[in-house]
Amino acid sequence: MAELDRVIHEPVRLRIMACLDALNPKEQVDFVYLRDLLAVTDGNLGAHLQKLEEAGYISVKKRFVGRKPKTFISATTKGRAAFGEHVEALRGIIEGGEAGGVS
Amino acid sequence: MAELDRVIHEPVRLRIMACLDALNPKEQVDFVYLRDLLAVTDGNLGAHLQKLEEAGYISVKKRFVGRKPKTFISATTKGRAAFGEHVEALRGIIEGGEAGGVS
Numbered sequence: 419m420a421e422l423d424r425v426i427h428e429p430v431r432l433r434i435m436a437c438l439d440a441l442n443p444k445e446q447v448d449f450v451y452l453r454d455l456l457a458v459t460d461g462n463l464g465a466h467l468q469k470l471e472e473a474g475y476i477s478v479k480k481r482f483v484g485r486k487p488k489t490f491i492s493a494t495t496k497g498r499a500a501f502g503e504h505v506e507a508l509r510g511i512i513e514g515g516e517a518g519g520v521s
Numbered sequence: 522m523a524e525l526d527r528v529i530h531e532p533v534r535l536r537i538m539a540c541l542d543a544l545n546p547k548e549q550v551d552f553v554y555l556r557d558l559l560a561v562t563d564g565n566l567g568a569h570l571q572k573l574e575e576a577g578y579i580s581v582k583k584r585f586v587g588r589k590p591k592t593f594i595s596a597t598t599k600g601r602a603a604f605g606e607h608v609e610a611l612r613g614i615i616e617g618g619e620a621g622g623v624s
Contacts, residue, residue, distance in 0.1 A: 427532060508615060
């Protein structure tokens with residue numbers, strides 16, 4: 419029975435993972451782009467990214483673009499797999515009325 | 522843009538609403554049935570039901586069946602509509618990489 423992953427389920431994190439999962443494996447997004455896309459504050463996005471990074475679901479890299487430090491985010495293989503399973507669990511609930519557990 | 526409803530999004534409440542939404546309009550479920558289906562404790566289920574009831578999404582009625590008091594739960598019209606919108610918002614995120622807001 420597919421289970422919901424509470425790390426991914428939180429609304430902002432669900433949107434972050436959906437966005438990252440839609441990219442090609444080597445692609446990454448810029449912090450500012452993600453912040454504006456999700457309409458959240460720097461602090462809010464930072465906290466959610468930290469939680470996803472701690473779970474090993476995303477990779478966060480800082481590097482200079484010209485003289486400016488920028489933060490780039492991408493989904494890890496583990497993160498893509500976890501997101502895939504989470505989506506499967508969600509589908510089971512919203513389509514099947516299936517009532518599995520919560521991890 | 523469809524928004525996620527935090528009252529419904531919480532995993533246990535999402536499962537409750539999915540279960541109730543799958544019933545016919547006049548049907549209701551018994552508290553014990555729901556508790557066992559979701560594998561949660563009485564206290565946990567009670568707290569989530571209260572939250573959904575406060576939002577006007579479910580109706581909770583106690584009545585005697587023989588000598589035993591039983592609690593019956595059903596989705597309200599408002600609850601069904603809110604669940605439908607929530608599912609639509611979820612689909613937008615997991616299928617489209619759409620990045621809407623959070624209410």
